[in-house]
Amino acid sequence: MILVGDAVRHAAYERALCRGHGYESRLDVFYQGQQIDSLSLADDLAGGRVEVTARNRERRTLRLTAAQRRWPVAAASALSPYGVWGQAWVTITAGTVRFPDIPVWAGKLLTTGRVRWSGQVTVTGVDPMWQINREPFEVLRPAPRGMEVVSAILMLLQEVLPDATLDDRTGSTATIPAATAWDAGAGSRGKTIDELAASIGAELYAEPWAVAPGGQFVLRPVPTLLDTPAWVLPDGLESVVEADTQLQSGATVVNRWIVTSERTDRPLIREVVTDSDPASPTRYGGPMGRLTDFYSSPLISDNGQARAAGQAKLARSIGSARARTVRVIANPALEAGDVIAIGVDGEAPEYHLADSFDVPLSPDPASMSISTRSVGGTE
Structure with missing residues (x-):
């Protein structure tokens, strides 16, 4: 969850969502690192949404409709898809109270289209991971032996976005094994970063806080239902x-993962991670059976790292037993992977992980559908 001000301010913001409130949005646009314009819902924007998903490297996609007068006439025009970056914000108001602006998207404008005389221009935008994915390794690349995985990820990000920052929430000190090479080819940089993150049981995504030449990235353990x-x-x-x-x-559902790392320069590493909770309806050997899958990576250098990778796989695979889609009053501060507690009609709350949702950029309608997953089933 994006914190809207301090804890007290954020609590007031959540209360405001339950009552009548205002909903505003704007798009700030940048060219070569400098802001060149700002488009508001009141004057330039007809609406749109930001699509958010926890399943892709590129987590946030902008889909925007603007006034036709905003059709770009030059590469540096506000809605040009030729190197213009943007940042979308939503602001919630309650009476005279105006809560801090909430960033819902930051990234690169990718396409701009219009149907003449329609009065509108349509725009799509992608988050900074799109740029990371599209700048691949052009030749086979030896990996830096002994470099910490976290440092290697930051290095690969900064080769594309020099001012990128990385908020590491894993605390991992795992290093890259000797004789490791990164393959060349389309998408190779993004794939390598994914594999590095997976090797320590983590995921990486871009937060909607910064634009090129910057980019604000988070490396965190894969979310689980045990999170607050x-x-x-x-x-x-x-x-x-x-x-x-x-x-x-x-x-x-997969309730057991066997994680291995096999290389010629060291003994085989093998870890087994199992849903063994006796209260779990998806437990290994329980009513669902022994549902095993396998994961192997040469980047895993010890058993602790293998165990972390397996636990991350397990968190996702047992969480697919129960899916729930709720349409709610739009909460633009929500993040993919957040745990939400859902209780309806007096039922006991269920904990679910937010997998995907759309954040509206206009108050018509100011609601959003959240696709979630959890552990469930009956015996």
Whole structure:
């Protein structure tokens, strides 16, 4: 969850979502690192949304509709797809109170289109990981032996975005093994970063705080249902839930991961990570059976690292047993991977991980559908 001010201010913001409130948005645009314009919902923007997903390297996609007079006439025009970057913000108001602006997207404008006489221009934008993915290794590249995985990830990011920063929340000190090479080819940089993060049980994504030549990235352990809920959806008179769809499925559950790393210069590393919680409906050897999958990476250098990678895989694979989609009053501060507590009609709250949702850029409608997953089922 993006913190809206300090803890007290954020709590007031969440209360405001349950009541009548205002919803504003704007798009700041940049060219070669300098801000060149700012477009507001009141004057230039007809609406749009930011699509957010926890499943892709590129987490946030902008889809925007603007006034036709904003059709770009030069490479440095505000909505030009030729090197212009942007940052979208949403602001919530409650009476005379104006809460701090919330960043919902930052990245590169990718396409701009129009249908003549329609009065509108349509724009799509991608987050900074798009640029990382599109600047690959052009030749086979030896990996820096002994460099910490976290440092290697930052190095690969800064080769594309020189002012990029990395918020490391893993505390990992794992290093890159000897005789490791990174393959060349389309998408090779993004794939390598994914593999480095997975080798320490982590995920990497861009936060919507900075534009080129910067970029603000987070490396964190893969979220689990044991994390503290970022948003408790209120029930009763202040409920923000407008619709609720639930699905239980065992089709994609994996309750045991066998993680290996096999290289010629060292003994085999093998770790087994299992859902062994006796209260878990997806437990290994329980009613669902022994559902095993395998993961191997030459980047894993010890058993502790293998265990962390397996735990990250397990967190995702047992969390697919129960899916739930809730349409709620839009909360632009929500992040993909946040744990939310959902309680409807007086039922006990369920903890779910937010997998995907769209943040609206206009108050019509100011609601969003959140696709979530959890552990569930009955015995």
